[in-house]
Amino acid sequence: MTDQQRVLVLGGTVYLSKEIAAQAVARGHDVTVAARGESGEPPEGVEFVRIDRGDDEGVEPLRGRSFDAVVDVARIPAQVRRVLDVLGDSAGHWTFVSSISVYADHSRTDSEVLEPTDADNEDPDIELYGRNKVACEDLVRERLGGKAFIPRPGLIVGAGDNVDRLGYWPLRIAEGGEVLAPGRPERLVQWIDVEDLASWILDAAERGTSGTYNAIGEPIGMGSFLDGIADALIGIGAAERPDFTWVPQEFLLEHGVMPWAGPESLGFWLPEPDYDGMIAHDPGPAVGAGLAPSPLGTTVERWWRANAAAPRLQAGLSREKEGAVLGAWHDRERGFDVPDELPEA
Numbered sequence: 001m002t003d004q005q006r007v008l009v010l011g012g013t014v015y016l017s018k019e020i021a022a023q024a025v026a027r028g029h030d031v032t033v034a035a036r037g038e039s040g041e042p043p044e045g046v047e048f049v050r051i052d053r054g055d056d057e058g059v060e061p062l063r064g065r066s067f068d069a070v071v072d073v074a075r076i077p078a079q080v081r082r083v084l085d086v087l088g089d090s091a092g093h094w095t096f097v098s099s100i101s102v103y104a105d106h107s108r109t110d111s112e113v114l115e116p117t118d119a120d121n122e123d124p125d126i127e128l129y130g131r132n133k134v135a136c137e138d139l140v141r142e143r144l145g146g147k148a149f150i151p152r153p154g155l156i157v158g159a160g161d162n163v164d165r166l167g168y169w170p171l172r173i174a175e176g177g178e179v180l181a182p183g184r185p186e187r188l189v190q191w192i193d194v195e196d197l198a199s200w201i202l203d204a205a206e207r208g209t210s211g212t213y214n215a216i217g218e219p220i221g222m223g224s225f226l227d228g229i230a231d232a233l234i235g236i237g238a239a240e241r242p243d244f245t246w247v248p249q250e251f252l253l254e255h256g257v258m259p260w261a262g263p264e265s266l267g268f269w270l271p272e273p274d275y276d277g278m279i280a281h282d283p284g285p286a287v288g289a290g291l292a293p294s295p296l297g298t299t300v301e302r303w304w305r306a307n308a309a310a311p312r313l314q315a316g317l318s319r320e321k322e323g324a325v326l327g328a329w330h331d332r333e334r335g336f337d338v339p340d341e342l343p344e345a
């Protein structure tokens with residue numbers, strides 16, 4: 001085991017940051033979690049410090065503390081600046097979890113980042129998410145220099161996901177029958193398992209890794225992805241071989257199937273060509289710096305065991321919508337005229 005560190009997780013009450021705190025406890029570190037306590041409970045075995053980063057006063061409970069490693073998942077520059085003012089000079093290592101949403105052009109893999117928002121910006125508007133993350137990254141790099149580690153995750157999947165985009169697929173495949181598959185089997189998809197990302201972040205803190213990396217696994221085709229989910233479920237006796245019907249993206253978009261996330265969406269699917277870059281980032285530099293993405297089957301099994309009994313799906317087609325779109329697609333294949341507006345099922 002590595003030496004015990006004093007680790008501060010800013011967040012730690014939900015999903016990724018909670019997983020980081022839980023793994024840090026399991027590694028034997030002395031773990032403090034600082035948040036409002038509104039999103040959920042911190043994991044067992046941590047010290048909880050109640051803070052509210054909404055104003056300068058709210059982070060005072062952290063003043064005078066010092067940590068070997070700090071991990072922050074914030075999205076608002078002013079909130080990042082406040083904790084840097086209180087802790088930045090004493091921290092040994094600082095991870096800021098950013099996002100691949102920092103890139104200006106998602107159709108390419110070599111895009112510049114977006115123009116940052118103002119370093120004092122407090123506006124959480126989702127339209128500013130990428131620009132806010134750029135401003136947060138800049139603040140952390142300026143303050144921590146060679147102690148700053150900045151992973152930019154793509155789609156994070158796993159147990160505890162509060163915007164679950166994976167879950168629809170294992171559940172739908174387990175249900176069986178004709179399964180609507182989006183676009184082309186060769187269209188790439190890309191993700192990172194929350195457990196792998198948390199583990200890498202702790203490895204980086206322990207080893208003093210610095211730099212900025214796209215934190216993502218190897219891209220694979222949507223066909224291999226869906227087959228891989230089926231293989232994993234068949235392997236644990238949760239599914240039989242499904243029957244996929246591939247429907248072109250234009251037909252799906254014309255008939256109200258949403259890509260990526262949200263109601264009546266198909267998770268992981270991003271239309272071509274606008275998102276050609278977002279699903280094709282090179283994991284090489286991150287893997288070279290220690291990221292070890294699990295095989296798809298492992299991620300699916302983890303999700304299944306943690307969520308299948310009581311899923312909280314945030315993405316996916318209703319069975320009615322899927323049936324209506326498949327019916328319309330088969331009519332189109334038979335040469336019938338199909339209206340864009342499908343009748344209510």
Ligand SMILES: NC(=O)c1ccc[n+]([C@@H]2O[C@H](COP(=O)([O-])OP(=O)(O)OC[C@H]3O[C@@H](n4cnc5c(N)ncnc54)[C@H](OP(=O)(O)O)[C@@H]3O)[C@@H](O)[C@H]2O)c1
Nearest residue numbers: 011012013015016017035036037038039052053073099156
């Ligand atoms: N999900 C994805 O696919 C994806 C993809 C790319 C990047 N990311 C990034 O990955 C990270 C995910 O982080 P996460 O899973 O831990 O979820 P999160 O929802 O970003 O968690 C935010 C944490 O900050 C705390 N917090 C929020 N407002 C606060 C305030 N005013 N004062 C103090 N604490 C506050 C929350 O706890 P309380 O509410 O209890 O205070 C919570 O623990 C984020 O940085 C996200 O931008 C996610």
